[in-house]
Amino acid sequence: MNITSIGDLERGMTLRTRATDIKTQIETLSYEMSTGRVQDVSGRLGGDYSQILDLDRSLARLDAFGIATSEAALFTDTMQLSLKTLGDSVGDMTASLLAYGTANQPVNHEQASQQAKNELDTMISALNTRVGGRSLFSGTATDVSPLQSSNDLLTALKSQLTGLATVADIRLAAENWFNDPAGFDAVIYQGSNSTLSPMQISENEGVTLPITATDPAFKAALRDVAVAALATDSALALSPDQRTALFTKLGVELANAQDATVKLRAKVGAAEARIEEAATRNSSARTSLEFSRNELIAADPYETAAKLQTVQFQLESLYSVTVRNANLSLVNFLR
Template sequence: MNLTAIGDLARGLTLRTRATEIKTQIETLSYEMSTGKVQDISERLGGDYSQILDLDRSLARLDAFRTATAEADLFTDVMQQSLTTFGDSVGEITASLLSFGTANHTVTHEQAAVQARNELDTMMSSLNTRVGGRSLFSGIATDVSPLPSSETLLTALEAELTGLTTVTDIRAAAEAWFNDPAGFDAVIYQGSDTPLSSMQISENERITIPITATDPAFKAALRDVAVAALTSDDALALPTDQRTILFAQLGVGLANAQDETVKLRAEVGAAEARVEEAAIRNSAARTSLDYSRNALIEADPYETAAKLQTVQFQLESLYSVTVRNANLSLVNFLR
């Protein structure tokens, strides 16, 4: 019989090498058990990364769209709030002017003018709203506020109305100045004539909200409220009965302007709905892609647990053998 034997040094080296291999397997299986993914992706995919790379590209695009839809959602939400504030102010002054116009009293007229100044300030402030450092109603000039202070507007308009003594002349002059490109748009509006660029919210969908502070609905409301604020001004010198007529007409005009503001809110609301729908679709697509990617590299938890238990037993057995070998000696053999 031929016997093959190895020396003690070789045996020790063999045991240490085997122990290192088993420990490496335990680390690999522990990683896969904790993450649910195989550690050696190349082996799982057979060296073909094309499918997983394509999934990663798609997931990266969806991550970008998730950021875009979040920004678009914030933008449209704040714009809707601004329009609500604007519309509420228009509603308040409209009701006041219509009711004040029926009372031919100087004090009542003065109160209406004061309220109009306050509401005008609120309306212009709402159009100067910013989100993330960007102005909402300045077109592409998002770094500047679209409107100056209400006092600046009243001063410029007062210069156009001074000396006019009839309701017809005052309203015609105000309308002409607000519609003249060299009037409100040039003197008051500080934004860009180019609307804000569209926002891409999915692979094939964009939303555009081309609303600036020069929108006809805004200008009509600002015009009538500004005129109401100046009605009791000494520069106009309107008789009491003419003030009453002017307040009544301005109230009717503002009621129409309020309807146009509601249409703008509906337009922004439709954009909000599209953003929300796109976000839901993108989220569903991302979930599906995540599932497909995980399916390629997932580690079966039950199989991994079984392998881990087996390898741990092997390591324990190896340690037992190592201890027994360490205790072998001629003295122990002769006992």
């Protein structure tokens, strides 16, 4: 009978090789337990990466749309807040003018003009709002504020109204100047006549907000408040009765301008809703794609845990055998 044996050196090498192999298995299984994904992706996919690469491209597109929808949401939310601020000023001014118009007293007229100057500052500041370094109401010229200061506006408008004798003439001159392309648009407005391009929020959907500071609703509100601010200016030389009549008429017209502002807020609100819906759809699509991707390379946690326990036991057994072999000697055998 032939007896095959191996030497101590070869036995040691065999045990070390086996230990290394088991340790490698433990590292692999530990990685799969911690990440939930197989380490050998190529083996799982059979070398065909086309499906997972397509999923990765789709996820990358959704990431881009996620950033776009976040920016669009910030833009529209800030625009909505600006419109609310402007609308509140118009509402307060409307109520005040109608109230002051019934009181034919110079002190009340002065209060009305002073309030109009303050509200004009607020309205222009609201239209000059920026978000992320971009002006909201400047069209494509997002690097500049759309409107000059309220003082510049009052100075320019005052030159058009000085010397006019009647309330009707003053209102007509103010309306003509605000509607004239060489008037308000050229002197006070600093933005672009081109509106912003649609904000892309999904593969086939964009949101357009073609609102600039030259919108008729804004110009009507700014016009009436600016005229109210100048009503008590000595350059116009209006009598108390004329001021009362002017304030009353301006209050009625501002109520109409407020309605127009509400319609603009509704338009922005509709855009906000579309952006939110697109963000929700994109999020759902991303969840679905991530699930599909994980299914391709996911490691079964129960199977992995069982394998890990098995190889750990194998390593412990190997160490026990190694220790016993190390303690073998002829002296111990002869005893």
